[in-house]
Amino acid sequence: MFRDISIQDLLFIKEREPHTLIDVRSPSEYKEATIPGSINIPFFSDEERAEIGTLYKRVGKDAANERGLEIFSAKLPDFIRQFKTIETPMTVFCWRGGMRSKTAATVLDLMGINANRLSGGIRTYRQWVVKELEKEDFPPKLIVLNGYTGTGKTLLLQRLADEGHPVIDLEQFAGHRGSIFGQIGLEPNNQKKFDSLLVQQIQKVKQKPYVFIEGESKRIGKVLVPSYLFDKKENGIHVFIHLPIEERVHNILSDYNPWESQEQFIEAFRLIQRRIHVPIAKEIEESLNEGHFESAVKLLLEHYYDPRYEYSTTKRPHENNFVIHASSVDDAYDQLVKLNYTNEKLITK
Known part of the structure; x- marks a missing residue:
């Protein structure tokens, strides 16, 4: 089973051993801001994310989840293949530590690939950055x-x-x-x-x-x-x-x-x-x-x-x-x- 870790846990780990951070958000989200040193293995493309967001607003949560599952299932083999090339321990994250990173960590666990999940996602990292600058x-x-x-x-x-x-x-x-x-x-x-x-x-x-x-x-x-x-x-x-x-x-x-x-x-x-x-x-x-x-x-x-x-x-x-x-x-x-x-x-x- 994957492990949820805090931003403090993640920073402690990164200081002491090689560790790979994987941002599973869309490419445009990754480009706008990420945790420095992270790589991007997106759960959805920008277009797919927009499509699911539109479905959520116009039809509802269930329809959006079903379409998301359909899209992700088709790309699952390639998604797993990219993670198998990573040789260090790893942590996945999304925006708030929600569905995308949880699903990614769960699927990786089922395939025998160990990965932590950052609790609170990149939002908690941004909060940490702001507090550090305020010090x-x-x-x-x-x-x-x-x-x-x-x-x-x-x-x-x-x-x-x-x-x-x-x-x-x-x-x-x-x-x-x-x-x-x-x-x-x-x-x-x-x-x-x-x-x-x-x-x-x-x-x-x-x-x-x-x-x-x-x-x-x-x-x-x-x-x-x-x-x-x-x-x-x-x-x-x-x-x-x-x-x-x-x-x-x-x-x-x-x-x-x-x-x-x-x-x-x-x-x-x-x-x-x-x-x-x-x-x-x-x-x-x-x-x-x-x-x-x-x-x-x-x-x-x-x-x-x-x-x-x-x-x-x-x-x-x-x-x-x-x-x-x-x-x-x-x-x-x-x-x-x-x-x-x-x-x-x-x-x-």
Whole structure:
């Protein structure tokens, strides 16, 4: 017989052994928000779920249940086959720990496949996430990477993480780069998904003495950074990184690949066009239309992003500052990891 487990039980298990979480909700529900690291083996497709929901409203519960059983029976062999490929202990869940996860766990048990069921479903996980964010419990000092647009702050965070340093990459969790062009080529996350990814990372790094983070705004794309984390970032140790503008243009082109999304770039530019002096705005627009992206990016940096960044930094002075002048992202990284973070004031080793 399958076992119902609480969210606390599940988190305890996941910390101590390999464990697979299976979201049996429809693909669109899974895409909107899930427990990070889960895989999707849907009980119903989006279309099937909609059909059953319509039946429930128009005819009644019995008719909906009969149609659901008919649909699921036809796909049962493939459903079981997917579970048989999983080699670790597993837990299934749906929205509220209701019919879909209970039926899935029951069928798996009948086929000799052991699976837990998350009591309360993903809803109970979401409640846990909200409570964790409300605790405002995050002891590490924040090392905040700042710099003009194109400085490579995200690249630095990625490399720091790859080398084992504690990192919180807010842009990665948001699925957005934080600018008017920030979602091009990406799929922005909603607040639920952002919160889940953030809490998961907070749990991993909260015992570290310091954590690297980027100097983001409170809003990144569609999501808001929790106030306590944003305030802690504002009062952290700020490292200001300077690269030559040619390097910054190169970094932006490598990250965005604007030639693959030319129309999207033009549309995004039109949202800020009126904020730029008319002759310069016209030149940028012509460069984008003609595919001269290097020229367009350089002009955007000089006449839009750099002035805005300079204004924002003068409005928010920081006590604990350190400045890195580098020739490239690699050079910046080498300097960054040689800093001593044990003191309030940063000093080089």
